[in-house]
Amino acid sequence: xxxxxxxxxxxxxxxxxxxxxxxxxxxxxxxxxxxxxxxxxxxxxxxxxxxxxxxxxxxxxxxxxxxxxxxxxxxxxxxxxxxxxxxxxxxxxxxxxxxxxxxxxxxxxxxxxxxxxxxxxxxxxxxxxxxxxxxxxxxxxxxxxxxxxxxxxxxxxxxxxxxxxxxxxxxxxxxxxxxxxxxxxxxxxxxxxxxxxxxxxxxxxxxxxxxxxxxxxxxxxxxxxxxxxxxxxxxxxxxxxxxxxxxxxxxxxxxxxxxxxxxxxxxxxxxxxxxxxxxxxxxxxxxxxxxxxxxxxxxxxxxxxxxxxxxxxxxxxxxxxxxxxxxxxxxxxxxxxxxxxxxxxxxxxxxxxxxxxxxxxxxxxxxxxxxxxxxxxxxxxxxxxxxxxxxxxxxxxxxxxxxxxxxxxxxx
DNA sequence: CGTGAATGCGCC
DNA sequence: AAATGGCGCATTCACG
Numbered sequence: 001x002x003x004x005x006x007x008x009x010x011x012x013x014x015x016x017x018x019x020x021x022x023x024x025x026x027x028x029x030x031x032x033x034x035x036x037x038x039x040x041x042x043x044x045x046x047x048x049x050x051x052x053x054x055x056x057x058x059x060x061x062x063x064x065x066x067x068x069x070x071x072x073x074x075x076x077x078x079x080x081x082x083x084x085x086x087x088x089x090x091x092x093x094x095x096x097x098x099x100x101x102x103x104x105x106x107x108x109x110x111x112x113x114x115x116x117x118x119x120x121x122x123x124x125x126x127x128x129x130x131x132x133x134x135x136x137x138x139x140x141x142x143x144x145x146x147x148x149x150x151x152x153x154x155x156x157x158x159x160x161x162x163x164x165x166x167x168x169x170x171x172x173x174x175x176x177x178x179x180x181x182x183x184x185x186x187x188x189x190x191x192x193x194x195x196x197x198x199x200x201x202x203x204x205x206x207x208x209x210x211x212x213x214x215x216x217x218x219x220x221x222x223x224x225x226x227x228x229x230x231x232x233x234x235x236x237x238x239x240x241x242x243x244x245x246x247x248x249x250x251x252x253x254x255x256x257x258x259x260x261x262x263x264x265x266x267x268x269x270x271x272x273x274x275x276x277x278x279x280x281x282x283x284x285x286x287x288x289x290x291x292x293x294x295x296x297x298x299x300x301x302x303x304x305x306x307x308x309x310x311x312x313x314x315x316x317x318x319x320x321x322x323x324x325x326x327x328x329x330x331x332x333x334x335x336x337x338x339x340x341x342x343x344x345x346x347x348x349x350x351x352x353x354x355x356x357x358x359x360x361x362x363x364x365x366x367x368x369x370x371x372x373x374x375x376x377x378x379x380x381x382x383x384x385x386x387x388x389x390x391x392x393x394x395x396x397x398x399x400x401x402x403x404x405x406x407x408x409x410x411x412x
Numbered sequence: 413c414g415t416g417a418a419t420g421c422g423c424c
Numbered sequence: 425a426a427a428t429g430g431c432g433c434a435t436t437c438a439c440g
Contacts, residue, residue, distance in 0.1 A: 073436090075434095075435060075436070076435085076436060076437090077418090077419055077420070077435090077436075078419095078436075078437075079436095095426095096418080096419065096420085097418080097419080098417090098418060098419080100418085100419085102419085102420085103419090103420090104419085104420060104421085105420085105421080129420090129421085130421095132421090133420090133421050133422060133434090134422095136421085136422095136433085136434060136435090137421095137422070137433085137434095139434090140433065140434075156431095159431075160430060160431065161430090162429080162430060164424085164430060164431075166423095166424095166430080166431045166432065167431095167432080168422095168423095168431090168432050168433065169423095170422090170423055170424070170431085170432085171421085171422040171423035171424085171431080171432060171433080172422075172423080173421095173422060173423085174423095197424095198424090250428090251428065252428095253428085253429070254428035254429040254430090255428060255429070256427085256428045256429095257426095257427055257428080258427080259426080259427040259428095260427060260428055261428095262427095263427090264428090319425085319426075321425095321426070321427080322426080322427090322428095325428070325429070326429065326430090328429085329428085329429040329430075330429080330430095332429085333424090333429060333430065336424095337430095362423075362424060363423090363424045363430090364424065365424085
């Protein structure tokens with residue numbers, strides 16, 4: 001334990017507000033330690049799954065190469081790029097960060113849409129790229145299996161400037177998480193999830209009346225936004241329109257602009273521009289908050305969460321747009337991270353560890369492990385702790401009880 | 413052969 | 425010129 005405390009070190013990011021964080025710093029470290037006990041793994045299930053996926057992958061590779069008429073190293077972005085853009089002369093739709101032609105799944109999907117009938121190998125290739133990460137993730141789990149047959153997350157509380165706490169277990173594909181199971185047969189996992197945490201934080205920080213009204217009435221935010229943009233009743237918002245609303249709402253959190261929205265929705269950039277205009281015309285406080293934030297960043301040189309966690313912004317040189325986006329996101333994502341930290345401490349104090357154990361965290365979710373019989377009651381208790389008002393905005397929590405770690409929602 | 417950059421995927 | 429925030433991991437590739 002002492003070793004661990006030492007290894008954690010102290011706050012390494014000079015931009016972080018020490019006053020705020022030091023309140024719970026040591027307790028957080030102890031809680032993370034506890035959670036690093038990690039998960040028991042259903043290894044035989046995992047092995048079976050891997051075999052199935054590997055079989056599929058082999059077939060898909062064969063199908064790809066058969067349709068292509070030659071061998072291909074599906075893993076090599078370089079080789080794939082040369083094939084698509086040099087040999088087959090397909091259009092390069094996106095650049096990578098280093099200005100190469102991207103061959104990511106999203107690019108391949110567009111190519112499939114455009115040229116799928118002439119290039120049959122695209123289908124199995126995409127499928128391959130989809131499935132391969134699952135097999136890889138399983139391999140990683142096996143690699144990380146300790147002598148105790150468990151996998152242990154390694155939480156780094158100070159790694160990320162926004163304050164988020166990361167672990168590789170957070171990004172295991174859902175299919176793999178099914179094989180992470182409670183410590184014994186009598187136990188279950190309790191998942192506690194803030195719904196739309198970041199959008200609610202944005203509502204509070206911006207004071208946007210549409211958001212506030214929507215949340216207080218318990219309406220669907222994505223539909224409501226469309227209703228405001230297109231001046232139509234919520235009941236007439238189509239599912240496709242709702243998806244559009246969702247895309248814009250989440251893009252907003254990351255500072256997405258017309259170019260990105262156009263790519264996401266597969267629409268012309270003018271149209272994306274129009275949609276963003278409509279969005280900000282309907283949600284003037286959001287627009288104001290964005291503008292006010294940027295001005296403040298320029299003046300102060302840092303962005304700050306609602307609880308004072310700071311990140312410095314480099315606005316003297318380089319990509320200042322990116323820095324402004326980062327700052328804007330920091331306010332929201334970082335505030336969410338603060339809330340999770342506070343919650344963690346409260347839960348830890350309130351839980352009877354004999355009955356329930358803090359098991360895992362994932363940014364806007366907390367997982368407990370408890371006896372099956374006591375799970376509903378413990379879930380209620382934890383929900384009450386987490387369900388707070390933030391600057392007058394209620395943060396509702398959904399509770400789910402699982403026999404394994406395959407939590408999460410179906411994509412909607 | 414190890415290392416680090418670059419890419420692309422996973423999750424929130 | 426870039427164009428969506430945060431991270432961890434595996435793989436490829438260039439280099440010493």
